[in-house]
Amino acid sequence: MARAVQFGAGNIGRGLVGYVLRRYGYDVTFVDVVDEVVAQLNALGRYPVRILTRDSERVETVDGVRALHAADVDAVTGAVAGAQLVTTAVGPGVLPAVAEPIREGLRRHPAAAVNVIACENMTGNSTRLRALVEGQAGWTVPAWAGFPDCVVDRIVTASPGRPPLTVTVEESFEFLVARAAWVGEVPRIEGVAFVEDLEPYRVRKLWLVNGLHAAVAYLGAQRGHRVIDEAMQDSGIRRIVDGVATEAVAALQHRHPGFDRQELIEYAGRSLTRFSDPRLRDPIARVARDPLRKLGAAERLCGPARAAIDAGLPARHLATVIAAVLQYRAPDDPSAVQLAQDVKRQGWRAVLMRTAELPADHPLLDLVA
Incomplete structure (x- = not known):
């Protein structure tokens, strides 16, 4: 049986990656830092995945798993x-910590095909991990080790009051992998698509997923909501988010004309439908976390706003959301605390000029004002 090691036994690790790999038949070993999670995975050898369909739900069991503590x-x-x-x-932010054990493991690995995929919500995810693995150690990743970038998407939440390790997920998910960087025979994993141009x-x-999700979160926080589905019921928020979707679709279709505009509109609509599901109870604080990073030039909000303006397209609703990000305050979020301090000391214009380059x-600065 093919073996897989999954760093991170949290909601995405269990609810998407582990779920997909076990269905294909991989023998999955999780690596995590949480003592209780590691102990429970080893004691039970399985975990429940509560899958929400449009009208009902079902529970699937992911079995045959084990866990190692990252300290071992x-x-x-x-x-x-x-x-x-x-x-x-x-x-x-944790990729540097996992790079060293991956590097040492690859050093001990036989000269046979192995692929490393960083299922992280960032541009060039596996490429970044490869750079960290090579690091300053003067070691080069061998040709038999691939680091294909990927795009993954599934809303996964905790399940309080349910059996240990239960994760609640939406039925649909997206798992795309860059085919060209994969080393060895490309497997036919159900639910995973290998694409030429990622x-x-x-x-x-x-x-159209992360950007719209963020828009709901920051506008929701501004209006006192605590969970995403609740914010989606706010007509004032929904009006702005619908405008963001329209602007982002237009900018995306202009940048990548190979996409069909109607298909993009439907894709954005499916995202908003997903966010409205009251069973997911996705906390706004989770989605809004790390606002400084999310104000980046190529990120989920400033990226489409800049692209729209460059193409001579509207970006008014995107600017409204960016203004909400600049006003976001969360004392438990170090990034939000830093943002508040920067805005107070430097002013919001200077902060946005820095983060969004x-x-x-x-023109975006005047739209945000």
């Missing part, structure tokens, strides 16, 4: 050395 470095590197696939779902799909997901006369 020798065991973790040994697992990587024996794997055919290594995946991560730890968050972009970039259009990456931008589509970033703008804008010249002082860029």
